[in-house]
Amino acid sequence: MNVNNQIIPFNKPFVVGKELFYIAQAVMNGGIAGDGQFTRLCQEWLEVNLGCPRALLTHSCTAALEMAAILADIGPGDEVIMPSFTFVSTANAFVLRGAVPVFVDVREDTLNLDERLIEAAITEKTKAIVAVHYAGQPCDMAALLHLCDKHGLILIEDAAQAILAREKDRALGTFGHLGCLSFHETKNVISGEGGALLINDPKLIERAEIIWQKGTNRKAFSRGEVSKYTWVDVGSSFLPSELTAAFLYAQLEQGESINVHRRALYESYYHQLEPLEADGCLTLPCAPGGKPANAHIFYILMRSNEARGELIAFLRERGIYAVFHYVPLHDSPAGLRYARSVGQLPVTQEVSASLLRLPLYSDMTIEQVTEVCEAIFQFFAGTQKA
Ligand SMILES: *Cc1c(COP(=O)(O)O)cnc(C)c1O
Numbered sequence: 001m002n003v004n005n006q007i008i009p010f011n012k013p014f015v016v017g018k019e020l021f022y023i024a025q026a027v028m029n030g031g032i033a034g035d036g037q038f039t040r041l042c043q044e045w046l047e048v049n050l051g052c053p054r055a056l057l058t059h060s061c062t063a064a065l066e067m068a069a070i071l072a073d074i075g076p077g078d079e080v081i082m083p084s085f086t087f088v089s090t091a092n093a094f095v096l097r098g099a100v101p102v103f104v105d106v107r108e109d110t111l112n113l114d115e116r117l118i119e120a121a122i123t124e125k126t127k128a129i130v131a132v133h134y135a136g137q138p139c140d141m142a143a144l145l146h147l148c149d150k151h152g153l154i155l156i157e158d159a160a161q162a163i164l165a166r167e168k169d170r171a172l173g174t175f176g177h178l179g180c181l182s183f184h185e186t187k188n189v190i191s192g193e194g195g196a197l198l199i200n201d202p203k204l205i206e207r208a209e210i211i212w213q214k215g216t217n218r219k220a221f222s223r224g225e226v227s228k229y230t231w232v233d234v235g236s237s238f239l240p241s242e243l244t245a246a247f248l249y250a251q252l253e254q255g256e257s258i259n260v261h262r263r264a265l266y267e268s269y270y271h272q273l274e275p276l277e278a279d280g281c282l283t284l285p286c287a288p289g290g291k292p293a294n295a296h297i298f299y300i301l302m303r304s305n306e307a308r309g310e311l312i313a314f315l316r317e318r319g320i321y322a323v324f325h326y327v328p329l330h331d332s333p334a335g336l337r338y339a340r341s342v343g344q345l346p347v348t349q350e351v352s353a354s355l356l357r358l359p360l361y362s363d364m365t366i367e368q369v370t371e372v373c374e375a376i377f378q379f380f381a382g383t384q385k386a
Contacts, residue, residue, distance in 0.1 A: 008364075009359060011186050011361050012361040013190060016254040016362065017254050022038060022250050026246040032241055036242040039245040041245075045252045050174055052171075052200050053199065058197055059244070060193050061184070065092075066238075069093045070234060071204050071211065072154045073127075074127055075097060076097070078127040080099050080101055080130060081102045082158075083132055084329045084330035084341065084345055084348050091334075103339060103345060103348075104117045104118055105117055112131070115147065117342065117343070118144075130158055133172050136162045136163075136297070137292065141175045148176075154178075156176050157173050157176040157179040160182035163189045163255060173198045174200050178198065179197070180195065181195055182194070183196070183248055183251070189251045191244045191247045192247070194240055211235040214237050215233045216231055216235070217229060267290055270284055270287075271290060283301035298357070303354070310383075322358050323356075324355055325352075325355070328348050
């Protein structure tokens with residue numbers, strides 16, 4: 001237990017405003033399937049506040065990535081360049097279409113796709129690049145847009161962690177042809193399970209609506225644009241129910257204030273731990289000036305895998321839950337079967353062995369951040385004596 005005898009979990013889902021009120025309203029609206037009032041409110045909110053021509057809610061970011069793979073016309077044998085240091089859905093969505101993920105190493109600073117390594121990975125079969133904005137920090141979008149333009153590739157952003165994060169005043173998820181968001185309960189803005197597809201290329205909007213509605217023209221039919229409602233393309237059931245959308249709308253309304261608080265927690269971690277970085281005990285995340293975009297994750301890099309394991313155990317004894325990720329995709333069982341890598345991915349290997357995520361959730365307090373930092377200081381004081 002820590003000093004206050006309270007557990008500090010790694011993550012905690014939370015209600016920030018009118019979630020339950022909106023759910024009641026959705027029930028009273030009469031229909032709670034998808035594409036109702038709250039789905040439309042959420043989509044308009046995303047279109048206005050992020051700045052994209054069309055947003056469609058999905059039941060997860062995984063689903064949004066799967067829609068993106070269909071919309072990008074990814075087929076058997078096509079290659080899709082992406083990092084190995086990411087969540088499985090980034091790769092799975094394309095493997096489901098028969099494509100081959102091609103893993104490229106990440107940058108040492110942002111832990112995002114290293115744009116300098118991409119050109120060497122491009123072949124005649126390359127169809128798309130997936131940019132994962134790790135921890136909500138932006139990939140080098142100017143470089144990626146340039147590469148996609150030059151080689152005629154589709155740019156898909158896995159912006160699962162990047163809600164309301166911006167790069168030069170433009171929201172992440174709105175740079176590529178398509179962007180994918182997550183509202184899973186571990187993210188900043190949540191609805192239990194949930195996601196959205198941002199369709200930034202207007203040419204893809206009509207087909208996106210069809211794929212979203214199980215391959216039918218139901219959307220055009222409900223707008224009175226066609227007289228028959230029928231099967232016109234491939235598709236699936238990608239929509240969330242109105243209950244999910246109602247919960248999400250309340251969270252979106254508080255999205256900016258959620259991020260303001262998370263940034264304060266992040267900056268507190270950053271400044272309290274700076275002396276340990278100066279002593280060479282650990283490395284802090286690279287957000288310029290300690291100012292993160294949306295403070296989705298606060299991580300530290302330990303000096304070894306062993307030290308990471310020891311710190312996790314030390315914190316756990318004090319009721320503090322810190323976790324690590326990712327097990328890199330390139331040497332996972334499915335990664336070996338379905339994908340290939342360009343080179344040895346040394347940064348990915350190193351970071352996945354040493355990265356530790358500290359507790360960060362939206363109703364965490366600065367005092368709790370201080371408790372976690374004090375425990376980390378104690379850990380290093382102990383290891384230096386030993
Ligand atoms: C969370 C996450 C996903 C998956 O999101 P779901 O909404 O749970 O499907 C995909 N990619 C990245 C990078 C993520 O962090």
